[in-house]
Amino acid sequence: MSAWEDAEALAAELDRPDDIVALYNETLAGDLEPEVAEMIGERAGGFCDEWFGDDPSTLERILVRVTRLAPASDAALSRLSVIYTVAERWSDALGLYDRAVEVTRDKARRVRLLREAAQLAKDVANQPDKAIGYYQRLLPLTPEDGQVSQSLERLLERNERWPDLIALWESRLDGQGKKDRERSRSRIASVWLDNLGDPQRALAAAKPLLAEADDDREPSQLLERILASGNASKTVREAALDLLRSHHDHAGRPREVIRVLEKVIALDPAASGPLHEEAGARLAELDDLPAAMDHYAALLAMVPGSSATEEKLRQLAERGGHHDRYADGVAAAARASHDATRQVELLREAARTRIERLSDTETAVALLVEASHAAGAAEHEQLSVSRRLAELYAQTSRPLERLGMLERQAQLEASEVARSSILSEAAKLAESLGDTERALLLWERRIDSDPGDLSGLDARIGILDSQQRWDDLVAALESRAAKVAAPNQKRADLVRIALVHHRERRDLPAAIAA
16 A cells, blocks of 8 residues: 555656556556455545546546456446546446446345436436336335335336336236225226227226226226227127126116117117117116117118017007107118118008007108109009008098009009009099099000900090090090990990081091991
8 A cells, every 4th residue: 555655646746647547557457356456446536536637537447447357346336427427428327337236246235236227317317218127127126115116117107118017017916905906907907908009908907807896987987998999809899898798787787788788889880780689678678668669770770671670669669659769760771771672561561650550641651652662662562552652642632642643553453453443543533633634544544454344435435525526536436336235325326426527527428437
């Protein structure tokens, strides 16, 4: 020690401090014992402070070598750390701590170094990722230190290190009480869902929470958020729904089950058929028939061909007297159907209900008119609609509309006898409305339909005579004269023809010929 003191004093006397620095470096270049290296480092620190205070790099080179030879030297570490910190050389400062921690076998010293490094990285160097790494290494060494755990938690959350944050929370579960464990599980599930967008893992975290929690509001809300997540697969959504359904059923809360079902239905209406059926059945059990019918009506609109669903809807209408809902539901299903025949069937049923149960003829007529416009429906269905509309138009004194429907009915009627009767009725109606041309055309169709029946020809002759349409009258009389078997009628028609030619047409040769 006295030799170093003498050398340092001589250098000071001769004003040659560089020689002492060179001596320090030369000595440290050898393979020294840690204690010797640490002693030289301490002497160099004092000497350089005095002679090279404005050039910390001189001392830095010495201390770097000291830390290599004496890694357990806290003094060298501290002095070198100050140099790096003042110069804001954060990578060098933290690297210094990294090397020191790596070579330290003493647990207490390692804990202290990790604390210092974490504090430096977090509060001074502004390197949160490095700070997180130090706290993560420190945590298993100090499991009882809540401050370490809290600091790590805040850093992870602030820097959105979500997987690491979840791992931290999961590591606490076994040692937590019931309330704290529930809170941790809830936070884990929320982070999986909201921050990492993984509904499947969120569901796995929430599942035990629902089973254990004394107050199920938070886990129930969490599961509903999983249901509503845009990232949730069909499998995850069904699993979450199963959990909620089972839980609320067990708790005797049927309305909650229905509310959740309706929430899922709203998320994917196109695939909600079975859920509509379940919600409808549950509501019917609760005697909430209007709401139940709304679900069955929605289901029928999805599968208009289902006679079972239609029948269920009808039964609910009978049970509660909600025939308006039934009629509306059936009509909506008709409009959703791509099968024209089924569309007509449903519209007819809606119209029947409007008439028989609600005495609403006007709406029934509108429904049947809509049905009559369904292109491609089976003819027997179209004929039924035409018949019913003709009846309703007669009941409501709408002769013009009835006339049009009789004409359509005649087109659809397969029976010759029935068609002839309808054409006669339509022709008479047209004549009563003053539409002579239309009446004549209808009587002509009647004659074409049944050439052997003279009643149509008789009626046509009467109209032509009253309208003084002599040429057409002559043709009609000639047609009847050719068909009748009775000689008296034939003679009367021929006489009438001759008179028309003579008096009205002034055609004497034609009259003589007749």
